[in-house]
Amino acid sequence: MCPMPNAYLDVGIQSRMNRIISPKDNRVVMLAVDHPYFQGPTTGLKDMSTTIKTLLPYCDCLMTTRGAVRANIAPEDVGSKPIMLRVSGGNSVLFEELSDEKLTVTIKEAIRMDAAGVAVSVYVGAANQQQTIMNLTDMINQADEYGIPVLAVTAVGKNMARDLRYLALASRICQDAGARIIKTYYCDEFSKLVDSVAPTPVVVAGGKYSSPPDAMKMAYDSIQAGAVGVDFGRNIFQDENPIGMIKAINAIVHGNHTVKEALDIYNACLPGARKLE
Ligand code: R5P
Secondary structure (H helix, E strand, O other), rough: OOOOOOOOHHHHHHHHHHOOEEEEOOOOEEEOOHHHHHHOOOOOOOHHHHHHHHHHHHHHHHEOOOHHHHOOOOOOOOOOEEEEOOOOOOOOOOOOOOOOOOOOOHHHHHHOOOOOEEEEEEEEOOOOOHHHHHHHHHHHHEEEEEEEEEEEEEEOOOOOOOOOHHHHHHHHHHHHHHOOOOEEEEEEOOOOOOOOOOOOOOOEEEEOOOHHHHHHHHHHHHHHHHOOOEEHHHHHHHHOOOOHHHHHHHHHHHOOOOOOHHHHHHHOOOOOHHHHO
């Protein structure tokens, strides 16, 4: 039987969603390299062009900023992977209150740069909660006109809890605003968070550098709990073996590999005879 065409499908949104999250397995390995927008020179990104050039072949999508796309993607690599363009900012690590963000890139600029999606941070429960939720809704109102999916990041302030109660609440607010993808942090009972925003896809941020086994376990647990993938940054580009790390994460996300199997992949890329257990 021929599948019926879906008259209600938003073709532009779906086309870009398919570029971000593989329709083959509904999974994504997003590489986050947007940190300098508020951290300035970030460990592992001082030579950002080389970092991106090295890791681009192993990710499905690159989350980054307008300036980084202009300055750090080699001309021959432009268009080789979909870009999730960060379009909120205006804060810095020098200021205690990180939630003071506004929209920084117009939707026309995102289209001109061929972004597959745009990303906005929301600080639920922080001093500038309303401003950041309005950043998200304003961007969704604009992006919907052009068929661009918006990814909402449930950002957390320095002293905010990363538990199920908080992250599920923040994620649900992002879904309700109209976000097409939610990026949040892993927490205990994560499947409850995924269920609470289904069918909106959830990707998991890595957080501060931990260790290869711990980061792999977080990726594994996230996938088992129903996340469509990860958007890891520091646990990949700050590792001594970034290619091994991103290959291992890829195997967990797309190949349903265990942490032990992923560690074998990581170890195969470690120079010399060293091995992590
Ligand atoms: C935070 O808002 C940034 O968008 C980063 O992209 C995000 O934290 C993911 O990177 P990492 O895995 O280093 O935490």
